[in-house]
Amino acid sequence: SGMVGVPGTAARLFGALAQAGINVILITQGSSEQSISFAVQPADARKAKRRVEKEFAFELEKGAIDGVRLEEDLAVVAIIGENMRYRPGIAGRLFQALGKNGINAVAIAQGSSELNISVVIARDDESKALNALHEAFFLSDTKELHLFLVGVGLIGSTLLRQIQQQADWLREKSGLEIKITGLANSKKMLFDPEGIAPDAWKARLEADGEPMSMARFVERMKALNLSNSIFVDNTASEKVASFYESILDASISISTPNKIATSSSYLQYQRLKQIAAKRGVPFMYETNVGAGLPVISTLTDLIQSGDRILKIEGVLSGSLSFIFNNFREGTRFSDIVREARKRGYTEPDPRIDLNGIDVRRKIIILARETGLPLEQKDVEIAYILPEAVRNAPSVEEFFKELKAADDHFERMRREAEEEGKVLRFAAVLENGQAAIRLLRVGPEHPFYNLSGSDNMIVFTTERYSERPLVVRGPGAGAEVTAAGVFAEIIRIGNFLA
Missing domain, CATH: 3.40.50.720 (NAD(P)-binding Rossmann-like Domain)
Known part of the structure; x- marks a missing residue:
């Protein structure tokens, strides 16, 4: 505060440096008059600090001004040119190029002639800054x-x-x-x-x-x-x-x-x-x-545009979609699981898929994108595998136990069919609660007509209440x-x- 409104402070500062034979490369001072920053050659840095401290010894002793702070390992980059004058956006382009590349500006100086803008940055960022500015001003098309x-x-x-x-x-x-x-x-x-x-x-x-x-x-x-x-x-x-x-x-x-x-x-x-x-x-x-489906971006757009999410339903596993889409009369559940594994749809141990572990991760991500602080323990999973199948000591034993449970799955399929419905393994997020279960859905539900290994996510919102917004397509595979x-x-x- 001892510098504010005090005439001659800058004259004393730069006079002292001149007497010591120290050249000043850059000067900047804010309108608050709280500080003056200047740049000198690294070889002169400590000499400049001592000379300034000597010149302002009385003010430093009385606490009228803070100590002289020396910052090293810095560099000055500048953009210079006559065509900068009266052209809006030059400084904006400069600082945008630096900012988007994580380059911090320690100090900034620009003369009223508008022919030069100089920026002090960390020396380690010098090459990156030059490349970013070169692209911004000279390779703007690339x-x-x-x-x-x-x-x-x-x-x-x-x-x-x-x-x-x-x-x-x-x-x-x-x-x-x-x-x-x-x-x-x-x-x-x-x-x-x-x-x-x-x-x-x-x-x-x-x-x-x-x-x-x-x-x-x-x-x-x-x-x-x-x-x-x-x-x-x-x-x-x-x-x-x-x-x-x-x-x-x-x-x-x-x-x-x-x-x-x-x-x-x-x-x-x-x-x-x-x-x-x-x-x-x-x-x-x-x-x-x-x-490759636009699921998270669609959800983000709905929220940012002011819509309120009421319910999210998702067939989020390509492997489980394939299994239940192909589980029809005359097929055995264990054979379809084997086929899904053979095609590479499931993990080497299909229990990882059938137990809903991967689906749980996906519904947690969607819940968090809506603002819910869900943890894995908060997701209720209704396991579809009988205990003996889940606890089989090896993959080989798993398939033996799964084959023995074919009648169990056939009964579930037949009961759904008698109601005019099909089985779909899905995650549901509603009223702040997430659950993963095997659903029975009828022709009125979007899941009913799923085929192949497609994923489907159904967003029910205030705007899309009568006819929910549906995202459908391949939810797995290297290409997509x-x-x-x-x-x-x-x-x-x-x-x-």
Whole structure:
């Protein structure tokens, strides 16, 4: 406060620096007159601090001004040009480019001539800032995205193929250049700031990859500190998901079909959303529910537009949809489960599907998107498997017990048929409560006409009360899941643009 309204403060400050032979690169002072910030060469920093402290020794001793604070490891970036004068939006574009890449502005200076805007940033962000500004001002028609992929199995490899096939179109029509900068499987990881060709990743990973460590992968990704970075998790790994908080906090966007982070503890779910909002980076997980179907985005649009969700019903498992859609007269339940396993629809142990574990994760995510703080223990599951089947000591024994229970399932099917109904394994969210059970539905219900392995989500809302809003389609499979992740990558790219 000792500086406010006191004439000559700036003259004394810069006079003292001039007498000491210290050149000032940048000066900024707010209209509050509470502080003056200036930049000097790193070699002069400590000398400048001592000289200022000597000049203002009396004021410092009396507490009229605070101590002189020295900040090191900084850099100054500037945009300069005659065409900046009288052109609105230049500063906005500058700070948007920096902000969307997580680059903090320590100090800002602009002269009244409008020929120059200078920004002080952390030295570690210098290259990223230059790249972001270069794109914003000189390559405004092209945006380069840096992708870091973990998981190159069925979904990951399909995503890489889709990126390769669509690369030219995206470059020409959308101005997006997708560069695969890092990728990893469970054994090896590979980084190349110049890009890994999507059609050569497998050979390069095998030949040049180093041993995979998730902690080292994240460390390397952060150290590269590239603009427009996106992390893609194509795994179902809890360990990979445990790094999301650190990744988002580094201002790196995330797209993932991995349900673990968003369906574990509600506290962690909230934490991830809060960090993403704080850092201003997208955290996208549309493919957590319904693969490539627009389920979460539809729910979000309903809520944000002021609609009130009354009920959500969902056949959320492709494997269970296939099983009950094909369970008809003349078929045995155990044979259909075997066929679903053979086609790769179920887990190697089909009990994981039949016990509703995966469905529980999905209905928890949908509930949380509506604002309900649901935990896994809050979801009621009505188990469809008899106890002997559930507790079989091995998969082989499971199928023996399941075959012995065929009559049990046939009775359920026949009872539903006598009522003119069919069986559907579904999750229901209503009045703040979530339950998973085997439903009997008649021709009036949207679930009645389900076929194949389709998912179906039915939203009953105040606006869609008489005729609910229905989202239906393939809810599993590498092609549609990879396409959903690909769409999110493009959306993130458009956001960064």
